[in-house]
Amino acid sequence: MDLDFLKMHDAHIPQERLRLAIEENRILIIEENEMIGWLRFSFFWESIPFVDMLFILEPFRGKQYGTDVMHFFEREMFVQGFKELMLSTSSEEYSQHLYLQLGFKTVGGFFPINEPYEIMMVKNLIGKVEKR
Incomplete structure (x- = not known):
């Protein structure tokens, strides 16, 4: 994995x-022959997978990569025994619409210091994980 590339972006x-x-x-x-993007995650309460960042480089946006990696991540977490996923996104980011289309529900939010409203979202994986 290219640490320098990730540090830069x-x-x-x-x-x-x-x-x-x-x-x-x-x-x-x-x-796909070159770096397209990445998903970085951690664990909320040390027990719920939390998507910290999903980033797709500009030339590759709108080509299904974000959706595909989210479906992959959901399946992997479900197979590992997790029943839900969490994430947050800025209210000014278009990605909130992707997450809603993927079945995430808005459960609240907060105002980080000097930042726009941050939307908290959760998805129940039971019976909802894509079987691709």
Whole structure:
């Protein structure tokens, strides 16, 4: 995995935490002959998979990569015994519409300091995981 590439594009967390996420296999890389994007996750309450970041590079947006990696992630987490997923997204980001289409429900939100409203979302995986 290209740590330098991720550091350049994922400036939301300190380098040491990014390195740790890589070591703990909490980053899914989306590739097709080149880097397309990634999904980074952690665990809310140490027990619920939480999508920290889903990022698709600009030339590849709108081509189903985000949807595909989310379906893959949902299946993987369900197979590992998790019953729900969580994530948050800025109210100013288009991604909230993708998550709603994928079956996530808005469960609240908050105002980070000097940032727009952050929407909290959850998806129940029981009986809803795509069987692709």
